[in-house]
Amino acid sequence: MQKRVHYNSxxxxxxxxxxxxxxxxxxxxxxxMQALYxxxxxxxxxxxxxxxxxxxxxxxxxxxxxxxxxxxxxxxxSFAVAGLSMGVALFFAALADRVxxxxxxxxxxxxxxxxxxxxxxxTLWLFxxxxxxxxxxxxxxxxxxxxxHKLDSSQAMGLVILAAAWKQISYNFLFxxxxxxxxxxxxxxxxxxxxxxxxxxxxTIIFPLISPTTFFLLVVNIIYAFFDTFGxxxxxxxxxxxNSTEILVYKVFNDGFVGLDLGGSAAxxxxxxxxxxxxxxxxxxxxxxxxxx
Amino acid sequence: xxxxxxxTTFISHSVLIIGVxxxxxxxxxxxxASSHDALRLTEVPLxxxxxxxxxxxxxxxxxxxxxxxxxHLSLLNSLVMAMMISLGKISISVISAFAIVYFKFxxxxxxxxxxxxxxxxxxxxxxxxxxxxxxxxxxLDSYLGLSVPLIASATATFMFRQTFLTIPDELMEASRxxxxxxxxxxxxxxxxxxxxxxxxxxxxxFIYGWNQYLWPLLITTDPDMYTxxxxxxxxxxxxxxxxxxxxxxxxxxxxxxxxVLVVIFMQKIFVKGLTDSxx
Numbered sequence: 184m185q186k187r188v189h190y191n192s193x194x195x196x197x198x199x200x201x202x203x204x205x206x207x208x209x210x211x212x213x214x215x216m217q218a219l220y221x222x223x224x225x226x227x228x229x230x231x232x233x234x235x236x237x238x239x240x241x242x243x244x245x246x247x248x249x250x251x252x253x254x255x256x257x258x259x260x261s262f263a264v265a266g267l268s269m270g271v272a273l274f275f276a277a278l279a280d281r282v283x284x285x286x287x288x289x290x291x292x293x294x295x296x297x298x299x300x301x302x303x304x305x306t307l308w309l310f311x312x313x314x315x316x317x318x319x320x321x322x323x324x325x326x327x328x329x330x331x332h333k334l335d336s337s338q339a340m341g342l343v344i345l346a347a348a349w350k351q352i353s354y355n356f357l358f359x360x361x362x363x364x365x366x367x368x369x370x371x372x373x374x375x376x377x378x379x380x381x382x383x384x385x386x387t388i389i390f391p392l393i394s395p396t397t398f399f400l401l402v403v404n405i406i407y408a409f410f411d412t413f414g415x416x417x418x419x420x421x422x423x424x425x426n427s428t429e430i431l432v433y434k435v436f437n438d439g440f441v442g443l444d445l446g447g448s449a450a451x452x453x454x455x456x457x458x459x460x461x462x463x464x465x466x467x468x469x470x471x472x473x474x475x476x
Numbered sequence: 477x478x479x480x481x482x483x484t485t486f487i488s489h490s491v492l493i494i495g496v497x498x499x500x501x502x503x504x505x506x507x508x509a510s511s512h513d514a515l516r517l518t519e520v521p522l523x524x525x526x527x528x529x530x531x532x533x534x535x536x537x538x539x540x541x542x543x544x545x546x547x548h549l550s551l552l553n554s555l556v557m558a559m560m561i562s563l564g565k566i567s568i569s570v571i572s573a574f575a576i577v578y579f580k581f582x583x584x585x586x587x588x589x590x591x592x593x594x595x596x597x598x599x600x601x602x603x604x605x606x607x608x609x610x611x612x613x614x615x616l617d618s619y620l621g622l623s624v625p626l627i628a629s630a631t632a633t634f635m636f637r638q639t640f641l642t643i644p645d646e647l648m649e650a651s652r653x654x655x656x657x658x659x660x661x662x663x664x665x666x667x668x669x670x671x672x673x674x675x676x677x678x679x680x681x682f683i684y685g686w687n688q689y690l691w692p693l694l695i696t697t698d699p700d701m702y703t704x705x706x707x708x709x710x711x712x713x714x715x716x717x718x719x720x721x722x723x724x725x726x727x728x729x730x731x732x733x734x735x736v737l738v739v740i741f742m743q744k745i746f747v748k749g750l751t752d753s754x755x
Contacts, residue, residue, distance in 0.1 A: 186577055186578055186641075186645055186648065188645055188648060188649060189578055189579055189580045190578055190579050190580075190652075190658045191579075191580060192579060192581075192658060195575075195579065195658060195659075196575040196576075196579035196581040196584070197575075197581065199571040199572060199574060199575035199579075200571075200572040200575045200576070200587050202567075202568040202571070202572070203568045203569065203571075203572040203591060203628055203633065204572075204587055204590060204591075206568065206624065206625075206627055206628040207590055207591060207593075207594050207628045208590075209609060210606055210609060210610075210624070210625040210628065211593070211594045211597050211602070211628055212590070212593070213605075213609060214597075214602040214605035214606040214608075214609055215597050215602050215605070217605035217608070217609075218601075218602055218604070218605045221604075221605070271495075274495075275492065275495055275496075278488045278491055278492050278495075279492065281484070281485065281488045282485060282488050282489055282492065285489065285492075289492050289496055290743070290747075291740060291743060292496045292499065292500055293496060293499060294739055294740070294743065294746075294747075295499075295500065295503060295736055295739070295740070296499065297683070297739060298683050298687075298732065298735035298736040298738070298739040299503075299687075299732050299735075299736070300686070300687035300689060300705045300731065300732065300735075301687070301689065302689045302705060302706070302708060302709060303687075303705065303708060303728050303731055303732050304502075306708055306709075306712065306724065306728055307502040307503070307505070307506055307728065308502060309712075310502075310505065310506070310509065310721060310724075310725065311501075311502055311505060315520070316517070316518070316520060316522060316721070317522070318505060318521065318522050318524070321520060321521045321522070349499070349502070352499060354750075357747055357750060357751055358751055361747075361751040381481070381484055410598045410600045410601070411600075413600055413689065413690050414689040414690065417689075417690075417709065418708070418709055418712065432600045432601075435600070435601070435603065435604075436600075436603060436690070439603065439604045440603075440604070440694070445604065448604055449604065449605075452601050452602060452603075452604070452605075455600075455601045456596065456597065456601050456602075459596045459597070459598065459601060460596045463595055463596050
């Protein structure tokens, strides 16, 4: 945690942590407290009067089928994004681990999506699947599928999952490749001498050994799908059609800034905070366990 | 390579090439679309190969003000915001990590936990109240408002703490015996020894800053303060007619070029920094 030897100074350390602490207090702790406080208030739409209503806002959310729907939808969306993105990345990483020549080239191309902003990723996929113009729409039409994500809610969900998973493939790929690199070559060679083929080795040696990385990535991907996909949803579907792609983060924004339901939006923020805290604790528990061996 | 299986290697390469082509496909289509004129992009099927209008479109994009804010201005805004966020995060994290590792002082652990808490409060979760704070400080429509609220960073502080803990204690003892002040030690030993980490972190944070979307969307109302990433959405919505796809795709190209170039050219350092630090 700290050095065995350290400096003693009366004011310098405070001066050094001051900028970070001040920004944390003003832009993180204070707004979070405000959200907590507001979640107990019932404010009228003009912000003229407010009333302390204890847990009414939370009870209202609990009774609101639209909110519960959004919860289930977010869970589905997150696991779909994590599953799709990690599956594809693992597949690529396993292949890239095999080849010697050109591995660098594949990596260079595969890391590009990491640098693309979510809203741009959404725009690119929107263009590909544009109901009237899109190239993919054209191809799908040739095989008899009528694509219109502006009307069909499951197609809309499919498209945002695709765009969100695409962006995250780079990250997962890099971590899987790093994990596979750290497996001792002697294990793989021993299995090969015993006659295990590449597929068999992957299933019985590589996959079990990278499972800590897989678990870590699962948590990171879920956090990503929960919070970093706002831009994708905003560009591709804006939560629609109906509310079919309205995930929790989008709903906080929509209810607060568009619907001006401040108390309800704040209560949703508080619930989201608890979700992040839960996920972060899981993530750090995992890190501690990993440090042991 | 464990054993020589030419067939498996061949199949691996083929599948990888097809897979990578699929991943890059959306970007290819963006490049293709930005090199055709408006008329061609209304005809189904859309082209799969580049056209010859690329330079014409660039001239049009940079001369025109009809597509939201002038693009050179929004590119500049994005650059300033990304640099302020990345350099700001690095500077305040490196000094606070230095204080936490090398000094003994009251409330040290309290401050540490306070920084840790920021990890649990992403901007998406506290948008409304943070917006109110920024508005009451008069920081709407300014570079400070765009960057400062995003600058506190638990991850960067942790990473520097981790790095500093690996610096041998003897170096600090030696510099103290030689009569160097803590800050002298910081600038002459600690910073040079963390150079690689700073570079890797810069890549990650530059991309994070450049790609901010929800935050600039909320706090800028003046078109002169728009960032290029958020101007895309405005272009998608502009007017009742079909969006101008060739201009949108060209803007998208400019909006993703800086972070993509940074990640490609600093690839080695970025990959090492990412897989080492975020675990």
